[in-house]
Amino acid sequence: DGGITQSPKYLFRKEGQNVTLSCEQNLNHDAMYWYRQDPGQGLRLIYYSQIVNDFQKGDIAEGYSVSREKKESFPLTVTSAQKNPTAFYLCASRSPDRGPYEQYFGPGTRLTVT
C-alpha cells in the first residue's frame, strides 16, 4: 500500500458549495485518473491526465474540474453544478512500465453533500 494518497477519507459539504478532493502520488507516474464509484454503477471515469498541464474529460465530467500543475498532484473540484455529488471518489495512477491499463488506486474519499 502507500504511493497514492487521498484526503480526507470522509468529507461533508452543504449543497451549493464547491469542494476539492486531494490526490497525491509519489510513484513518479505520469498518468492519473479520477473515478466516481456508486453502488450498482461500477466505476465511471470523470477526468484523466496523461501528463502535467494536460487533462481530458471522461464520461461524466459535467460539474467537475481538475488541474495538473505538478506530476504528483491531481486535485478534483466538485462544483455546485454537479447535480448528484454524493459518492465515493477514487483516484488512480498508471505506471509507464506496466502497460497502458494497469492502474494503482488510492483509498478513496467519500463525499456527502446535504
Place this chain on the structure above:
Amino acid sequence: AQRVTQPEKLLSVFKGAPVELKCNYSYSGSPELFWYVQYSRQRLQLLLRHISRESIKGFTADLNKGETSFHLKKPFAQEEDSAMYYCALGGSQGNLIFGKGTKLSVKP
C-alpha cells in the same frame, strides 16, 4: 461502442464450491481485459490480466473472442475470496472501462 457487462450484481456460493463471475465486452479491435478486486476496507487492485494468462489466488480467466467474454473462474471458493469484482476493458484512449461489478459472497 466500448462496453463491459457484468450480469450478476451478487453471487453467493458455499466454501469449496466452484465460482464463475461472468463478464462480456463490446469492443471493435483487439481487446485487453482485466479483473480488478476490492476486498472489504481495502483498495481496488488488479487481480489478473488476460495477456498474462496467469492464475492469481487460484483464479483464472480466459478471453473468448467468439463469445466476447472474459469470465473469472475458481474451482474451489474460499471465504477470503468474498469481495467486489470488476471486469475492465482497455479503452481506445488509454483509459479503463469498468463493468458495474459483482459482489461475491462465499459462505462457510
